[in-house]
Amino acid sequence: MSIAGRLLQILLTTALLSFVFFMLIGLMPGDPIDLAIAGDPRLSAEDAARLRALYGLDRPLVERYLAWAGGVLEGRFGYSRLFAQPVADLLWPALRSTLLLVGLALLIAAGAGVAFGVAAALKQGLAGPIGLIALLAQAVPGFWLGILLIMIFAVTLGWLPAGGMAEEGEAAWRFLVLPVATLAFAQLAAYTRHAAAAMADALRAPWIRTARARGASEARIAWQHAFPNAAVPVITLIGLDAGALVSGAVITEALFARPGMGKLIYDAVMGNDSNLALLALLVVAVVTMLGSLAADLAQRALDPRLR
């Protein structure tokens, strides 16, 4: 499918998702007025009814969706009830923080995973142990690893902060180490297994035998002939795993109290902040789909057979 076609598909999916999310959030117990009543018991039933009518909460969900969608199309994203700020102002810093976390983790996971995988494929003796370790490592729940890391490096050794973000004058990287390590480890095992399988496959291809017959050195065979072919499935995995990576980021942020998209969505859903929850969910979905698309394009650029 062409790039334009894929972008159109993403656009349609986003529109569909916005409707589904709106309905789901509408099904969540309690609306902002219920919360207002809980916060101020002097509000009477008449006040509640008046407020509901004022904010249009008494109208059917579909009608409210159309009003919201119309506003978004005109660039009015609404206010966050929880943070009392325009939703758009909240999203950008959160998205930047999450992208930094996800990007670093992906870089480390894919880089180290490919290194381990290639080592497993090249050295016969390493294939079994690395494969088994990767298999077991995939079973480690990411957030539990995060707790263990906090226990070791923050509680016991006191080297790194247990969570949060850097204040003025603090080194930002120290707050990134543990979250990035937690998120990267969860993905590392998958990349190792994938890279090992892909490299082993590539080394069995007929042109490897040809290269060897021509007298190419083993290093040249591995890096010039096999590796480029093994890299393609790894990039496929990046595309397929974009969703899992973002999911991992959500729980990592919750664990380390990092203000990113994951924490924003969680707080918004818990705090019944429907404007914020909706837009944050949509932004995350769109970014994930764009990530998949980018991986697909990279794959196509690298593999002439897919063009």
Add this chain to the structure above:
Amino acid sequence: MRIAAGLLLLGVIAAGALAAPWLAAALGHDPFAPDLLNRYAPPSATHPLGTDELGRDVALRLLWGARVSLAVGLLSALIAAAVGTLAGLVAAWRGGLWDGLLMRLADALLALPALPLLIILSALDPAAIGLPRGQAMADVLRIALILAAFGWMGVARLARAAALTVLAMEFVRAARALGVGEGRLLLRHVLPALASPVAVATALAVAGAILAESALSFLGLGIAPPAPSWGNMLAHAQEALFEAPLLALWPGLMILATVAGCTLLADGIRRRGA
């Protein structure tokens, strides 16, 4: 070998989960009864792994958590396997529009980040989607259904690929030529060939569901306390990292062992099939 190791791990955990009430009677305490004078007790003869933030026995709660986690994992994987097999079979058999629709739906669900969606689904009022609210069993059913909605795609893809291979074989043409009906053909000739890939995908779905359940319960959206689940035990343990660091170790090890068991099982079946 991997199959045996996986089955052994899962068997031990399942046996512990089933034996939990008898072990509770043998140790002589109730894993739900708080004992506030005995909070964060270190491991001892009466409390093999110590006690938690309310003075309840950690070992017994782990086993009770195993009942919950295994129930959620198995239930959601079975639903996902049934739905996925059906979807894969229909997609391969009907082809064309059905194939396109089902597989695009699977692609779309796979491309989305699952956890944010699970968060919003778990936050729904269960009564609004026709489920009872509040009881532990209802929690298990609710989480299992939500996880199954995001777990069937893997099964569907593998089932579809296997069904396509079988449907292209000579004996299927022969059976059709002999006048075997389509229903009988699918049930008797195609479905048995899907057993191995579906078993692999189901074992992986159990692992995925247990991980997702623990993540949701950790966030406070899964199994609600006082019912123990490994995820909500970890959430409480994280708040007490300074007082009782060991509390955070056990539930994670249980999840690790269960998921590793499922993965070993799946890997073993796949290797034997290949």
